[in-house]
Amino acid sequence: xxxxxxxxxxxxxxxxxxxxxxxxxxxxxxxxxxxxxxxxxxxxxxxxxxxxxxxxxxxxxxxxxxxxxxxxxxxxxxxxxxxxxxxxxxxxxxxxxxxxxxxxxxxxxxxxxxxxx
Amino acid sequence: xxxxxxxxxxxxxxxxxxxxxxxxxxxxxxxxxxxxxxxxxxxxxxxxxxxxxxxxxxxxxxxxxxxxxxxxxxxxxxxxxxxxxxxxxxxxxxxxxxxxxxxxxxxxxxxxx
Numbered sequence: 001x002x003x004x005x006x007x008x009x010x011x012x013x014x015x016x017x018x019x020x021x022x023x024x025x026x027x028x029x030x031x032x033x034x035x036x037x038x039x040x041x042x043x044x045x046x047x048x049x050x051x052x053x054x055x056x057x058x059x060x061x062x063x064x065x066x067x068x069x070x071x072x073x074x075x076x077x078x079x080x081x082x083x084x085x086x087x088x089x090x091x092x093x094x095x096x097x098x099x100x101x102x103x104x105x106x107x108x109x110x111x112x113x114x115x116x117x
Numbered sequence: 118x119x120x121x122x123x124x125x126x127x128x129x130x131x132x133x134x135x136x137x138x139x140x141x142x143x144x145x146x147x148x149x150x151x152x153x154x155x156x157x158x159x160x161x162x163x164x165x166x167x168x169x170x171x172x173x174x175x176x177x178x179x180x181x182x183x184x185x186x187x188x189x190x191x192x193x194x195x196x197x198x199x200x201x202x203x204x205x206x207x208x209x210x211x212x213x214x215x216x217x218x219x220x221x222x223x224x225x226x227x228x229x230x
Contacts, residue, residue: 042222045220050216110159
């Protein structure tokens with residue numbers, strides 16, 4: 001049963017600390033998305049990658065957020081320094097995008113609930 | 118023009134009733150319209166999707182109705198059950214994009230026994 005995994009599931013940290021969230025996409029998927037979910041804003045797209053290359057990170061606050069894919073099995077989202085307004089649930093999703101099989105189905109992980117005090 | 122507007126924000130339905138959630142879009146280049154279902158503490162999961170070459174798609178108790186001229190699409194849940202209580206998101210994307218989905222704000226559905 002292939003699924004996206006995310007660690008940690010919960011993170012409580014103090015303002016100013018660095019936070020790193022990790023995501024393992026479904027094996028064989030070539031696209032990875034990072035979302036932030038809050039009650040006020042709903043699902044916000046932060047960044048996404050295809051074949052490990054960043055396609056768009058315009059949704060991320062550039063001064064404190066960074067996203068990378070060190071290899072095909074790992075995507076990371078870092079916040080440094082963290083602020084209370086970053087408190088949210090962060091989701092990773094993966095998908096397979098090809099010209100032959102046009103489908104934009106995204107498979108979401110369980111999320112990382114971040115609380116910044 | 119990239120927005121997908123979803124309504125209502127919340128919905129309470131009695132068990133056995135019909136739940137209806139609506140979405141509207143502006144960008145006529147959108148050609149893929151999925152609905153995602155999210156239970157508390159979980160990530161969203163694809164429920165059902167439609168392309169604009171058909172006006173309706175049905176999977177079990179879930180139906181998408183699509184009105185291309187009005188640029189609207191809706192999710193109908195027949196015989197709603199308490200287990201359907203979740204947040205529902207509509208979304209849209211276009212073939213020429215990089216595969217990113219534009220999500221609506223979500224509708225929290227509560228089905229009362």
